[in-house]
Amino acid sequence: MINPNYRLLVISTSTIHGSGYLEYIREEILDFLQTDELLFIPFARPSGISHDDYTQSVKDALNPFGIKVSGVHSYDDPKEAVNNAKAIFIGGGNTFLLLKTLYELGLVEVLREVVANGTPYMGSSAGSNMTGLTIGTTNDMPIVYPPSFDALQFLPFNINPHYLDPDPNSTHKGETRETRINEFHKFNEQTVIGLREGSWLRVENSTIELKGNLTARIFKPNQEPVEVESGILSEEIYI
Amino acid sequence: MINPNYRLLVISTSTIHGSGYLEYIREEILDFLQTDELLFIPFARPSGISHDDYTQSVKDALNPFGIKVSGVHSYDDPKEAVNNAKAIFIGGGNTFLLLKTLYELGLVEVLREVVANGTPYMGSSAGSNMTGLTIGTTNDMPIVYPPSFDALQFLPFNINPHYLDPDPNSTHKGETRETRINEFHKFNEQTVIGLREGSWLRVENSTIELKGNLTARIFKPNQEPVEVESGILSEEIYI
Numbered sequence: 001m002i003n004p005n006y007r008l009l010v011i012s013t014s015t016i017h018g019s020g021y022l023e024y025i026r027e028e029i030l031d032f033l034q035t036d037e038l039l040f041i042p043f044a045r046p047s048g049i050s051h052d053d054y055t056q057s058v059k060d061a062l063n064p065f066g067i068k069v070s071g072v073h074s075y076d077d078p079k080e081a082v083n084n085a086k087a088i089f090i091g092g093g094n095t096f097l098l099l100k101t102l103y104e105l106g107l108v109e110v111l112r113e114v115v116a117n118g119t120p121y122m123g124s125s126a127g128s129n130m131t132g133l134t135i136g137t138t139n140d141m142p143i144v145y146p147p148s149f150d151a152l153q154f155l156p157f158n159i160n161p162h163y164l165d166p167d168p169n170s171t172h173k174g175e176t177r178e179t180r181i182n183e184f185h186k187f188n189e190q191t192v193i194g195l196r197e198g199s200w201l202r203v204e205n206s207t208i209e210l211k212g213n214l215t216a217r218i219f220k221p222n223q224e225p226v227e228v229e230s231g232i233l234s235e236e237i238y239i
Numbered sequence: 240m241i242n243p244n245y246r247l248l249v250i251s252t253s254t255i256h257g258s259g260y261l262e263y264i265r266e267e268i269l270d271f272l273q274t275d276e277l278l279f280i281p282f283a284r285p286s287g288i289s290h291d292d293y294t295q296s297v298k299d300a301l302n303p304f305g306i307k308v309s310g311v312h313s314y315d316d317p318k319e320a321v322n323n324a325k326a327i328f329i330g331g332g333n334t335f336l337l338l339k340t341l342y343e344l345g346l347v348e349v350l351r352e353v354v355a356n357g358t359p360y361m362g363s364s365a366g367s368n369m370t371g372l373t374i375g376t377t378n379d380m381p382i383v384y385p386p387s388f389d390a391l392q393f394l395p396f397n398i399n400p401h402y403l404d405p406d407p408n409s410t411h412k413g414e415t416r417e418t419r420i421n422e423f424h425k426f427n428e429q430t431v432i433g434l435r436e437g438s439w440l441r442v443e444n445s446t447i448e449l450k451g452n453l454t455a456r457i458f459k460p461n462q463e464p465v466e467v468e469s470g471i472l473s474e475e476i477y478i
Binding site: 046097164174197 | 421
């Protein structure tokens with residue numbers, strides 16, 4: 001059973017086509033946070049953007065709605081900052097860089113502790129990969145070597161964010177996303193939830209709800225993948 | 240300078256659209272090998288195919304042209320098999336699985352030794368990633384955790400196989416290949432050669448020749464990427 005203290009928002013992508021940063025999901029975020037203070041963890045650094053610049057983009061998106069945002073990198077003691085946070089958001093970017101930095105700063109254990117004690121956790125893209133068992137289903141390039149692929153492990157499965165259906169017209173011989181996840185399942189047992197852009201999971205009271213207008217694709221070893229509609233996910237879907 | 244003993248064929252993809260396995264590049268392979276015995280290393284296991292089945296596909300492609308193929312997994316002592324090989328081919332699949340297996344079997348050092356002593360080495364896709372400094376520019380999912388990202392390091396740069404140009408019509412918010420390689424260069428110094436499907440590098444006599452009909456895309460830190468035509472690559476292109 002999912003820890004009843006967990007409050008998670010697991011977002012496939014921060015931005016959808018034709019819409020600003022976090023814009024399409026803003027109402028859900030405001031409803032979820034239930035606080036006006038957010039600690040942002042910018043370590044995934046999309047396109048190598050600086051921690052300050054990345055944090056500023058979150059401030060720009062959420063300050064107008066009464067949310068005060070601070071970057072964890074701006075604290076002398078990031079562990080203490082996480083311990084004291086009212087709510088936490090880990091943004092997208094490179095999953096390997098993010099996880100390596102969390103391990104280097106000793107933040108993996110403290111994040112597990114505070115979220116298990118009820119601090120709301122929001123992740124998008126790489127930040128959503130963190131909520132699963134491992135980063136083994138990230139789409140990112142392994143630009144740095146983390147000490148482990150084990151993620152924060154709030155959820156008993158893996159996330160594949162930005163899930164992308166095969167292009168029937170493609171002549172490219174690189175693997176499709178589905179082929180990659182099937183390869184993952186030759187060597188790993190856990191369910192993988194492919195979250196399309198515009199979808200997210202909201203986790204509260206030991207239930208997982210798929211939100212957004214799209215279905216999600218559920219992969220398990222030695223089974224055909226299935227599509228699930230938005231709504232509460234029964235345990236047999238993700239175990 | 241490239242070790243003058245190195246004889247390498249570094250292939251972006253084993254198969255191009257509308258053509259059989261290794262078919263489009265068969266003449267180049269036959270010209271390159273200069274032997275009728277090939278040791279195949281099937282550890283990248285595309286789609287989780289078995290070692291035997293993967294080796295059989297190489298036999299089917301090359302036996303009709305007089306090349307005897309054996310799979311390294313069929314030997315009691317894979318190190319000895321590599322030591323005795325007349326020529327070596329590492330096929331594509333999952334780069335993480337391939338590299339992890341090479342380390343586990345102690346084959347990284349022995350491959351470096353025999354190739355430095357002149358054994359011809361052919362790689363496609365994941366097998367081409369092996370020829371570079373690290374696997375940090377693979378396109379694959381990290382389905383298993385290797386003990387290092389350091390590759391066989393025959394060449395003083397990294398390969399990005401199956402290089403794919405951005406789709407100008409895409410609305411998907413996942414990173415383009417170029418964005419990913421730019422992120423790599425925020426944390427790594429080496430040149431990255433993006434090899435499009437249908438391109439390969441032939442390395443002999445300390446020279447690197449880009450072959451096939453397409454240009455390759457060359458990425459360096461803090462520089463705009465450039466396109467190079469087929470032909471001998473000058474050292475300033477890849478250093």
